[in-house]
Amino acid sequence: MSTTSLPSPDHSPRLRAALLAADFTADGLLELLGASAYAALARSETVPALRATRGDTPLETLVRLFLLQRAVPGERAEAALPLDAALTDGWVVRDGDRITATVDVRPYGGPDGQDWFIVSDLGCSVGGAAGARGHGEDVVLGVGGASTTLAGLTVRTPVDRALDVGTGSGIQALHATQHATRVTATDLNPRALGFTRLTLALSGAPAAELREGSLFDPVGDETYDLIVSNPPFVISPGARLTYRDGGMGGDDLCRTLVQQAGDRLNEGGYAQFLANWQHVEGEEWQERLRSWVPRGCDAWIVQREVQDVTQYAELWLRDSGDHRSDPQAYAARYDAWLDEFEARGTKAVGFGWISLRKSGAAEPSIVVEEWPHSVEQPLGESVRAHFERQDYLRARDDAALLAEHFVLAAEVVQEQVGLPGAEDPEHVVLRQHRGMRRATKVDTVGAGFAGVCDGSLSAGRILDAIAQLMGEDPVLLRDRTPQSIRLLVEEGFLEPASAPVPGSPAARGAAPGPALG
Structure with a gap:
């Protein structure tokens, strides 16, 4: 069981300033180590990083000290750190003329370019x-x-x-x-709360209220x-x-x-x-x-x-x-x-x-799915949009859906799949290149519908035009299509023109495309 005491955050602003001055950041590590050695660290392989830090610059010293946990000479530590404060607060210890870290400190890039440190x-x-x-x-x-x-x-x-x-x-x-x-x-583990305090302090972030205990x-x-x-x-x-x-x-x-x-x-x-x-x-x-x-x-x-x-x-x-x-x-x-x-x-x-998401809905939306395929992180905006789409669909019956105007979501492309040289494709696929990167098969009506959704015509009017082109009964087409539209909206291929997701064609004020003739 770990019983060692943790460092004090008292002088963390001075330590943070020294780390930043040495470029001990995520970007600085990548530049120093190179992509190969940097990736090897994530696999717990340290030899490439040791080879890349054989010099005596402050950055190399800090990498060896805090990331690779190697003892460094006292004079090198003093050139890279406010050493007296780091010793007093317990971030490092001295053994003769050698300085050793007591904790791991890893540079971590925040979502908006912040230079953070995880302890x-x-x-x-x-x-x-x-x-x-x-x-x-x-x-x-x-x-x-x-x-x-x-x-x-x-x-x-x-x-x-x-x-x-x-x-x-x-x-x-x-x-x-x-x-x-x-x-x-x-956290149930009091040491975890101590480390959280250090992470926040060394990252220059506001303090959090820390409470010990299990779950809620x-x-x-x-x-x-x-x-x-x-x-x-x-x-x-x-x-x-x-x-x-x-x-x-x-x-x-x-x-x-x-x-x-x-x-x-x-x-x-x-x-x-x-x-x-x-x-x-x-x-x-x-x-x-x-x-x-x-x-x-x-x-x-x-x-x-x-x-x-x-x-x-x-x-x-x-x-x-x-x-x-x-x-x-x-x-x-x-x-x-x-x-x-x-x-x-x-x-x-x-x-x-x-x-x-706490919706209070009488009929909650519960979607359980298997998705082992690659996705594009961060997905926070995709999660928010998913629940907003559930609200939108829950509030509209089929008639209301056909009265709505839709736009094709950003970076959705159409793929035609079939044998080379064939006159018609076996099927058509709509594919997202962002977020969950979904793909869905659509029939001729679905492909035609998605292709002209630019917000200028209601869903019902588009279906009427498709029925006329295909020689189908427009009433029957209107009856059978809302469920397909609902699925395309639910999975994010189509967005309501009245409430578009930020960055979508409708949000950018895209000009209407050609109408069906």
Whole structure:
């Protein structure tokens, strides 16, 4: 168990100024190390970075000291840092003429070009969870793929109150300070709260209110406009590691977090989580997740990956370094994971995103889907737009939909698929090049409809023109098409001209295109 005391933030402004003066930033690291060595750091491979920092500049000294955890000569540390303050506050320690860091400090670029720093336990700022090997149960990790994924997913509209549940080293709280008036961060691990304080102070961000405790216990009945959490979601046969093992059976921790979030959200507020969930024999995983959604909330749940139980157990045994332990101990722990899954009827484990929005709707929108394909981060604006589209569609029946004017969303292209030389394509695909990067097959009517949606004609008038061109009964075409239009709107291919998403053709005031003749 980690018992070392944490640095004091008393002189963090002086330390921050020195780090910036040395260009110890995300951009500075990339320029110094080069793309190859920089990428290797994210894989916990340090040799390329060591080779690139054999000089004696302040930046090279800081990389070796805080990122690579190598002792540096005292005179080099003094040239790069306000050394007396760093020693007094406990950021570094002296051993003879050598200076060693007590914590990881990783440069991290904010969404608007901010130079931030994530402070975590030694060995945990590079390579994500892999850095946890050999640490105690209360280890605090630095920034990794999961934390940056959640940061990119989060809706970034200005809010009064934001809550980061299970803050860890404070990455989500740091992002929230940029658009929330008040930020509260909680964690069961008191060391995590200490690291969050350091991350915020060294990044020059406003302080957050820090509270110790599990899930929503520290905040009672208080409500928020935004709740975010990258919780200890690993489904394991115990709670050995606080940062990853929730200590509840199966996926109960994630379920509890989602279900209890509804009562802590203000009207119109968002709650966004990363989560793992069980695929249980004889149960549809989509229905399992639907049952988690709290009353009064719309939900968008996206499964990004599925692993069978053996892959899942091996992943997290490697994460904790058990594969490097005694073979018999490794086998026993592996066996315990499989016993746990067998007892619960678990055949696989899913990983993904859960976004809630407190709508208060009598008929909530709950979308559960599998999307393993590439996406374009950040997706916060896509999440916000998804829920706004649900509001729009919920308020309009088919007749109202046909009276609306639509525009094709930005960067949607049409692809025709068929054999080379064929007179007509086998099918037509609409494809997005932004956000979720969806693709959907459409028929001739759908392709023609989308192609002329420029906001100048109502949906009904476009369908009447298509019916005339194709020799179809316009009444029948109007009857059968609204569901297809509804799907194109729901998935973001079409946008209402009356309320366009920022950056869309309608929002830019695009000129009407040619009308159907």
